[in-house]
Amino acid sequence: MKRRISITCDFDLAIGKVNLNEIVYKLKELKDSLVLLILKQILMSYDDLIMDRLTQTQIYPSKMRKGLGRHVRKDDAEERFCRGRKVYRRGHRNRKIKTVFGCLDMEVRRAECLTCGARYSPLLNALQVTPYSRKETNVEHEVTEAVIDTNYRRLIEGRSIDISLGGIHNIVVGSDIDKTFQDRIPAEDLSGIMADGTGVKQHKGSKGELRTIIGISQQGRVVPLGSFVNTSWSEIDNAIRARIKETADHSIPFVYDGEPGLDDFLSGVAEAQRCTWHAPRGLYYALWEDGLKKKESQPPIDKVKQLVGIELPAGDFEILKEEDKEPVRTRYETSKKEVRELISTFYEKGYQKGASYLESLSKRLFTNIELWLSTGIIAPKTTSLLERVFREIGRRLKRIAWGWSDAAVTNLSKMILIKQYAKDKWEQYWKEKLGIKGYFNINIQTVGINLCPTF
Numbered sequence: 001m002k003r004r005i006s007i008t009c010d011f012d013l014a015i016g017k018v019n020l021n022e023i024v025y026k027l028k029e030l031k032d033s034l035v036l037l038i039l040k041q042i043l044m045s046y047d048d049l050i051m052d053r054l055t056q057t058q059i060y061p062s063k064m065r066k067g068l069g070r071h072v073r074k075d076d077a078e079e080r081f082c083r084g085r086k087v088y089r090r091g092h093r094n095r096k097i098k099t100v101f102g103c104l105d106m107e108v109r110r111a112e113c114l115t116c117g118a119r120y121s122p123l124l125n126a127l128q129v130t131p132y133s134r135k136e137t138n139v140e141h142e143v144t145e146a147v148i149d150t151n152y153r154r155l156i157e158g159r160s161i162d163i164s165l166g167g168i169h170n171i172v173v174g175s176d177i178d179k180t181f182q183d184r185i186p187a188e189d190l191s192g193i194m195a196d197g198t199g200v201k202q203h204k205g206s207k208g209e210l211r212t213i214i215g216i217s218q219q220g221r222v223v224p225l226g227s228f229v230n231t232s233w234s235e236i237d238n239a240i241r242a243r244i245k246e247t248a249d250h251s252i253p254f255v256y257d258g259e260p261g262l263d264d265f266l267s268g269v270a271e272a273q274r275c276t277w278h279a280p281r282g283l284y285y286a287l288w289e290d291g292l293k294k295k296e297s298q299p300p301i302d303k304v305k306q307l308v309g310i311e312l313p314a315g316d317f318e319i320l321k322e323e324d325k326e327p328v329r330t331r332y333e334t335s336k337k338e339v340r341e342l343i344s345t346f347y348e349k350g351y352q353k354g355a356s357y358l359e360s361l362s363k364r365l366f367t368n369i370e371l372w373l374s375t376g377i378i379a380p381k382t383t384s385l386l387e388r389v390f391r392e393i394g395r396r397l398k399r400i401a402w403g404w405s406d407a408a409v410t411n412l413s414k415m416i417l418i419k420q421y422a423k424d425k426w427e428q429y430w431k432e433k434l435g436i437k438g439y440f441n442i443n444i445q446t447v448g449i450n451l452c453p454t455f
């Protein structure tokens with residue numbers, strides 16, 4: 001249906017005194033209430049139209065009543081839908097619905113079905129507003145976005161959205177985010193997987209552990225794989241495995257910083273690679289335990305740093321000539337040899353801790369180089385990207401001022417990750433949730449001045 005809304009506004013302007021700021025300031029104040037009034041007019045007009053179609057069945061054939069008047073049969077225990085599409089008018093009922101523009105308060109028409117006698121509101125029905133819902137989904141959307149951006153306080157204080165902190169919490173916990181974004185990712189799309197954990201404050205100051213798994217796409221972008229609170233690594237392992245579409249001949253490097261329990265994480269799907277940044281740091285502690293001072297441990301640490309820092313040539317592996325790969329192979333082999341020599345030296349000098357640390361490390365230090373030499377995949381070598389992701393989540397979680405439950409932290413960290421790193425998917429998710437399908441459009445036709453004789 002096509003209709004036109006006309007808006008009449010009065011304004012009073014002090015000539016020679018008013019500045020632009022004041023005009024904009026007042027218009028900003030007007031914005032939400034104006035849109036709320038427009039909304040109300042649209043709904044009232046729709047309500048009238050629906051009622052006409054459902055009461056005047058001699059004018060409107062059943063085709064024109066399609067999608068209208070659907071209701072559950074009166075006193076039907078099985079809650080089956082009634083086939084009746086003709087109604088009597090039964091007055092109005094007051095209805096309040098929270099919207100992003102403020103609370104909509106309007107009279108909604110009531111109908112009584114001629115077939116079964118059920119009473120219902122055809123408008124709410126057509127709008128897909130369930131009888132007990134008090135707010136529309138855009139509110140949920142705005143609240144969620146505001147929580148992610150940690151300006152939810154400003155949202156509550158500055159906006160017409162009337163929602164308590166508990167209400168926000170319920171929106172986050174009640175979100176279906178944990179059931180969505182579970183599509184499977186082909187292994188060959190990933191150049192690496194990273195995992196790490198961080199502490200989060202929960203109820204009454206108790207400390208929980210947030211564990212996040214991200215993938216790195218072949219283009220170097222973050223692919224959120226999962227967020228878990230107070231969950232064992234083996235459970236996480238299962239959940240992540242289920243999300244990766246394995247291919248027999250493709251192994252993804254898995255980068256981690258030596259967190260216990262991760263040595264066999266995703267084994268069979270991924271090849272473990274110790275973070276090359278953390279590796280020298282770990283060596284420092286091992287040698288310190290052997291009694292070495294910083295001055296004495298620095299040279300071997302520098303050596304390890306240099307050995308793991310093999311640069312891979314840029315460019316497509318496929319078009320690289322064998323002679324371009326050769327220097328990498330040579331350097332890889334000498335580095336491996338030198339690590340072995342360093343281990344023997346440590347043993348000779350009696351640095352037991354240092355030697356065994358480096359020994360266990362050496363099996364996983366060059367995974368990225370081995371992978372590149374055999375497949376051409378360039379894998380990330382450090383978890384610094386993941387640490388940046390964690391800082392992002394941590395900064396936001398910390399600012400939210402009350403103790404979160406596991407479900408809330410899990411959902412919120414997922415939302416932060418997806419909004420930040422998979423923006424298109426996030427927008428798609430909300431469009432689907434809101435049911436945006438192009439069934440409503442509104443344009444401003446004209447805005448003009450009607451000269452008023454007294455002004």
Ligand SMILES: [Zn+2]
Pocket residue numbers: 071072073074082083084113114115116117118
């Ligand atoms: Zn009926």
